[in-house]
Amino acid sequence: MTRNTYPFIRFWICAMAFLLNSNCDTPPPGCPHCSDDLQLPSILPEEVPFRVLQVKWNALNGAPSIDDPSLLCEETFGEVLLNRHLRAGLCNWTQCKILLGPVIGSTAHFGLFDDPDLSAGAAGDVVVNNTALTPELEELAILCDNHWNMQPTGVTGLAVRSFVNADGTDSPINGIAFANSGTRPFFAIGDLEFFPNALGDVHRNTERVLAHELGHVLGLCHANGDNGVACNSGFLDFNDFGNLMSGAGSSASSRTLEVEQCDIARTRYAHLFFPLADMQNRIVSLLDERGERFAAADKSVDLYKTMVFNRLSEAGELIFLIGTNGLFTERKNDYWVLLDLDNNVQTGLHGERIVPGSDQQGVDLALQVEVGDSGKRSKSTLYTAGSSAFRPQSLAPGLLTTTLVSSDLYTSSAEGCQRVPVFQEIEINLSREALMRFSDTRQVDLSFANGLKLQTISIGTALNGEKVMDKSPERPRAIFLQ
Numbered sequence: 001m002t003r004n005t006y007p008f009i010r011f012w013i014c015a016m017a018f019l020l021n022s023n024c025d026t027p028p029p030g031c032p033h034c035s036d037d038l039q040l041p042s043i044l045p046e047e048v049p050f051r052v053l054q055v056k057w058n059a060l061n062g063a064p065s066i067d068d069p070s071l072l073c074e075e076t077f078g079e080v081l082l083n084r085h086l087r088a089g090l091c092n093w094t095q096c097k098i099l100l101g102p103v104i105g106s107t108a109h110f111g112l113f114d115d116p117d118l119s120a121g122a123a124g125d126v127v128v129n130n131t132a133l134t135p136e137l138e139e140l141a142i143l144c145d146n147h148w149n150m151q152p153t154g155v156t157g158l159a160v161r162s163f164v165n166a167d168g169t170d171s172p173i174n175g176i177a178f179a180n181s182g183t184r185p186f187f188a189i190g191d192l193e194f195f196p197n198a199l200g201d202v203h204r205n206t207e208r209v210l211a212h213e214l215g216h217v218l219g220l221c222h223a224n225g226d227n228g229v230a231c232n233s234g235f236l237d238f239n240d241f242g243n244l245m246s247g248a249g250s251s252a253s254s255r256t257l258e259v260e261q262c263d264i265a266r267t268r269y270a271h272l273f274f275p276l277a278d279m280q281n282r283i284v285s286l287l288d289e290r291g292e293r294f295a296a297a298d299k300s301v302d303l304y305k306t307m308v309f310n311r312l313s314e315a316g317e318l319i320f321l322i323g324t325n326g327l328f329t330e331r332k333n334d335y336w337v338l339l340d341l342d343n344n345v346q347t348g349l350h351g352e353r354i355v356p357g358s359d360q361q362g363v364d365l366a367l368q369v370e371v372g373d374s375g376k377r378s379k380s381t382l383y384t385a386g387s388s389a390f391r392p393q394s395l396a397p398g399l400l401t402t403t404l405v406s407s408d409l410y411t412s413s414a415e416g417c418q419r420v421p422v423f424q425e426i427e428i429n430l431s432r433e434a435l436m437r438f439s440d441t442r443q444v445d446l447s448f449a450n451g452l453k454l455q456t457i458s459i460g461t462a463l464n465g466e467k468v469m470d471k472s473p474e475r476p477r478a479i480f481l482q
């Protein structure tokens, strides 16, 4: 983000303030509108600022509103999508002072794709399953993710015609979200106005389903029916079917939120919001694998994204968030982060001395996370480059912490919402103290003025005994923390 982005954002927030007062007026007959024509007021204290969440839209050809925007009183498919999320924001998420905003910038064009799999249903239909991630949905999530590769903030959305089962029959699912994912915030919704669920009108409110899915993406579990474990948030269930995050079937009347839910939604994935409230707590870099490769035999070894967060001045830590494409298995896998702290090949050692297959020179620190027992067991080790070999260091508690997170696929349908774990992420926090203690401070200042070069590598064994290795990014890349 550049400095001259700010006047534009200010202008836009003023425009949003105008919309806040006008968008929920009664629309022309037949045009979509907020359910009940009701805009819910903020439930947060006056001094709490509004936050903006950009929705990075994509759509499939074949969905009626995409092929013919005039059906929803719009001129372009982009306006269809933009106004859907503006309504979902203004009529639901203003409760938490979250505005769902447009995407700004030269790369801000919505993705429009042909349906990659025409074998089931009509063009624009997506095969889903409420107990697993289907190949078609996975392919589409990656397509959307790659389309918005250059914009790390916000969440990625996909508008489809409708959801179908593998045999092409109608699925009761209205919307899907990846919950608890810091690397792949993604949701998909059907064109519900045109393919309402058989259970009736209350299920055809696209805005409400969209608002519900966004709650999942922001880290919320269901307000009833879940035991809270899935949400990674400490928010436990209360029994309220009027709540937006009610899991007992989507209905237009489920719209309210609680303050605890707002607190989670605003803070669990703070880096998604734009502009960021605290510039110190920010994504330094998003390193994509580039051209996803699927290790079909063991997807948990398949890395798709590495995000680096700089909180050195604020929280005293550097954070790496590594996304995998699958679930940890009972077999042991190793996940490595190789760091060239001064971006200088003359200092440190070749990565191959610690990770066979590494092609990175000048590695000063290596972080290893061994994961076994389907993610129930993990062990983290920090290695420093000596004169001829890497040496493991014993670490006091808190110097290096590793958290394994399961990302869940939430499917929302009139019959109830369900969740199933689909992929996992590894969050590594390296403290300022560890960096100072184990790096040569003569070559490294903690602003990393020369750049911080890094690569993550995973190594594991597939079910058939085959060794699997993946890297993200494909080549070691230097990033800058300023």
Ligand SMILES: [Zn+2]
Residues within 6 Å of the ligand: 212, 216, 222, 246, 247, 410, 411, 412, 417, 418
């Ligand atoms: Zn749900």
